[in-house]
Amino acid sequence: MRTQKVDPENVDMKLFETFSELGYDGASMEVLAQATGLKKASLYHRFPDGKREMAQYALSIVEGWILQNIVSVSANKNLKPESRLKKVIAAIDELYNGGENNCLLRTLTVGTDANAFKEKVSNCFNLLADAFIDIAIDMGLSPKAAKQQAKLITPLIQGSLVLAGATGDKSYFKNSLAQIPELLAA
Amino acid sequence: MRTQKVDPENVDMKLFETFSELGYDGASMEVLAQATGLKKASLYHRFPDGKREMAQYALSIVEGWILQNIVSVSANKNLKPESRLKKVIAAIDELYNGGENNCLLRTLTVGTDANAFKEKVSNCFNLLADAFIDIAIDMGLSPKAAKQQAKLITPLIQGSLVLAGATGDKSYFKNSLAQIPELLAA
DNA sequence: GTCTATAGCTAGATAGAC
DNA sequence: GTCTATCTAGCTATAGAC
Secondary structure: OOOOOHHHHHHHHHHHHHHHHHHHHOOHHHHHHHHHHHOHHHHHHHHOOOOHHHHHHHHHHHHHHHHHHHHHOOOOOOOHHHHHHHHHHHHHHHHHHHOOOOOOEEEEOOOOOOOHHHHHHHHHHHHHHHHHHHHHHHHHHHHHHHHHHHHHHHHHHHHHHHHHHOOOOOOHHHHHHHHHHHOOOO | OOOOOOOHHHHHHHHHHHHHHHHHOOOHHHHHHHHHOOOHHHHHHOOOOHHHHHHHHHHHHHHHHHHHHHHHOOOOOOOOOOHHHHHHHHHHHHHHHHHOOOHHHHHOOOOOOOHHHHHHHHHHHHHHHHHHHHHHHHHHHHHHHHHHHHHHHHHHHHHHHHHHHHHHHHHHHHHHHHHHHOOOOO
């Protein structure tokens, strides 16, 4: 067969999901092959540099998602900042499936090759924080206060996902999202 | 040699540290052996059920630490709630070394054997949340409000450690700790 | 209680047919 | 571009000397 057996977009999504759930060390090539529906050798054909490249690629998917669903929304001055905030929060809610999904940015911070991903992960977190700063300033906060609150919100989202996943209590996530507008109130 | 070559307490600490840093899958027996200074076979002598038992043991260390440094402090009605809160925050600051250390509770939530640790991890998080609820009520919050704020604080701590580790910016952790008293203000 | 040595397996990665 | 088959290295875990 000359054509791709598996829809590339679906492969991307499966890589993202598998690394998110199991982390870098936990996502073995065999698991990744089964998740994507491709054999190991086929994965190496698409990602010659192997597992590390697959994880980097999954990270770039996240980065693109952030740019499209967070950064571009936060920078859209045609909308009221309150509306932008609402859209951003809704997007985050959907990305993490109401608190059921792990965050790839977090899972890739732990493990044998964590250093290889640190730059991209750090950049993604900075994009998120900057987006909230942007919105917060437009909502009337001083730059300093905006920065301080954004540095609370991004951790809060991350941690609520940790707690929601660990305890099974998704209200950790839901409540944290609900608290964000208050944290940015002038 | 009949006696233990390595101080057991030091072995405990090294297991805790190694699992915290690398996670379950990332902490190989070889790495654990080098970290503790014991050979692999010696580790199996102390932990007959292998790596999973070692991680469970590390978790029980954390649980004990929480009971001693958080729960018992939060329940000490001889101290003003504000003083208890201060002590608890200081203890957390020290445990995570000002934001430099990963949290074992988090690292063990991801990986191939995450389910095996879920019960203990969940229990630890509940202990932490309950301790903050306890203090919050004594500070004057309604039980409902106390619960709500505690469900913000535990995630905030966790997430700030994720961000601090990922970005290298420890102010995420420091600022989050500093924000706790305000979050519990009546 | 610690060690050396090794079993048995799975990991990531590659060769080469189709 | 996908596959089967396989390599080597590393993994968890065990056996048995001291």
